[in-house]
Amino acid sequence: MAVILVPGGPAMVTGTAGDDIILASASQLAAGLSLDGGGGRDRLILLDGGTFDLRQLAAFTNVEVIEAQERTAANRQTIYLRDGTAVTVEVAGTSDAYNPDYRVW
Numbered sequence: 001m002a003v004i005l006v007p008g009g010p011a012m013v014t015g016t017a018g019d020d021i022i023l024a025s026a027s028q029l030a031a032g033l034s035l036d037g038g039g040g041r042d043r044l045i046l047l048d049g050g051t052f053d054l055r056q057l058a059a060f061t062n063v064e065v066i067e068a069q070e071r072t073a074a075n076r077q078t079i080y081l082r083d084g085t086a087v088t089v090e091v092a093g094t095s096d097a098y099n100p101d102y103r104v105w
């Protein structure tokens with residue numbers, strides 16, 4: 001298993017053969033990024049607020065789980081999934097359980 005921080009801008013990120021944790025902010029999921037989790041059950045954790053648009057990536061494969069976070073409206077996570085890509089979206093709770101705010105399209 002590896003913990004991988006996605007760099008900003010176009011890049012090719014490849015996971016290991018095992019289960020990986022991939023960390024990315026909205027700006028790091030940039031156009032031109034190729035993200036391949038490799039083998040195992042890989043988890044993409046979305047950091048902070050913003051618009052996470054997976055449609056603009058050059059490639060998005062072998063990532064089994066996307067973990068979003070409940071946040072306040074000012075830091076809402078808006079997530080655009082890719083057509084034809086099967087992925088499980090999990091939402092991690094916060095201490096502010098009465099103010100969940102996220103959107104998945």
Ligand SMILES: [Ca+2]
Pocket residue numbers: 015016017018019020037038039040041042
């Ligand atoms: Ca992997």
